[in-house]
Amino acid sequence: MKALIYPHSQIWTPQTIADIHSRAQGQYRLSGFRPLRDLPTFDELVFLASGLTRFPLEGYKEKCKTETTLGSRTASTPLVLETPIYVGASSALENRARLELARGSSLANSAISLEGKVNRDERKLAHRMIYEVPVRKGASRLVSSLKAEARQLNLELGTTVDALHGLIRDLRRGGAVKVPIFVSCPGARVEDEVKAAVGVGADGLVLRGLKTSTITRPEGLFDYCRVPIIAGIPRAREALRERKVLGEVSLISATGTRNGADASKALALGADAVRIDEAALIALGYYNSSNEIAEEGRPNRKIEPGTGIRVAKFINSMTMEIALLARSLGKGDVHSLEYEDLSALTLEASLMSGVRLAGE
Structure with missing residues (x-):
């Protein structure tokens, strides 16, 4: 008698059953780099390159401007970069990795956003630094103690709008008004978060959303929280x-940018700049495969001195790709990319982004 082969249930998949068995043994899955389920990404958006109705720019004769100014709403010295890309570095990373990321950002005439304690070598290598601090009591003294080209305030569990407003007010009174103050937005109730941050005087918003991560977290925090x-x-x-x-208020996309095409699409959707975390670490050689997920605070491999040049080359490559795509659309400035330059390949991507569906 032949064995019957049944198709897998779309609900009770082998992965779902294995997950239940793991949980029944007191275990749970950790996720790093990406959610464990498929979601609409930048890959489902394409550019409408020039044709009969719009002419491209000549690459050798006509330049495309990539200079990016962030935080000019109230700051007298906004953050000015030669590229719409900057690097992020978690406090969980080892010191050598943070040093080389800082070196790479400087070589690319970009910036690095550093979280946690910043040592003298990191500050020396980072020509332009965004200093990240949590919104908590005493944060104003911590921020004022370190010179930086911009500040980023990270929300913690229980952070209130009043606490955020009070910290920004204290920083401005303390003389930090000269540099931009960014606020990190989780990307859940996006409209409410943006309006609250703008209302307390933020110069820029760092939008995260449903994100990948350079360190492992319980999968529920990635798969079921926030929006793409x-x-x-x-x-x-x-x-x-x-x-x-x-x-006036800068918008920075801090999630899921892997290459220049992703960055270009983020700019076209409305971002002023993108922040790269995972991609920068991969370029650095910190990760070589998707299976190499680091435990928090424990590096996967030794980072050799001078490898920051790889990050700089990666940023330069991304910048050239953004400029190339902008010129193909007849744009002389990467910040001129707009909604009308995009088309969505799937209905999901179209409904989420508001970009017109291809074929309509």
Whole structure:
């Protein structure tokens, strides 16, 4: 008698059953680098290159501007970069990795966003630094103690709008008004987060959304919390428009950027810049495969001195790709990329991003 072969249930998949068995043994899955389920990404958006109705720019004769200014709403010295890309470095990374990321950002005339304690060598290598601090009691003294080209305030569990407002007020009173103050937005109730941050005087918003991570976390925090970045950026942009600060308050996409094409699409959706974390570590050689997920605070491999040049080359490559795509659309400035330059390949991506579906 032949064995019967049944198709897998779409609900009770082998992966779901294995997960239940793991939980029944007191275990749970950890996730790093990406959610464990498929979601709409930048890959489902394409550019509508020039044709009969729009002419491309000549690459050798006509330059494309990539200079990016962030945080000019109230700051007298906004953060000015030669590229719309900057690097992020978690406090969980080993010191050598942070040093080389700082070196790479400087070689690319970009910036690095450093979380946690910053030592003298990191500050020396980082020509432009965004200093990240949590919103908590005593944070104003911590921020004021370190010179940086911008500050980023990270929300913690229980952070209130009043606490955020009070910290920004204290920083401005302490003389930090000269540099931009960014606020990290989780990317869940995007419109409410943006309006609250704008209301307390933020110069820029760092939008995360449903994200990948360089360190492992319980899968529920990645798979079931927040919205995908292709949905978050347009919603944040519209919230800025409603508050009449679009173009004044900078919007930074801090999730899921892997290459210049992703960065270009983020700019077209409404971001002013992108932050790269995972991609920078891969370029550095910290990770060589998707299976190499680091435990928090424990590096996967030894980082050799001078490898920061790899990060610089990666950023330069991304910048060239952004400029190339912008020129193919007839744009002389990467910040001129817009919604109308995009088309969505799937209905999901179209509904989430608001980009017109191809074929309509």
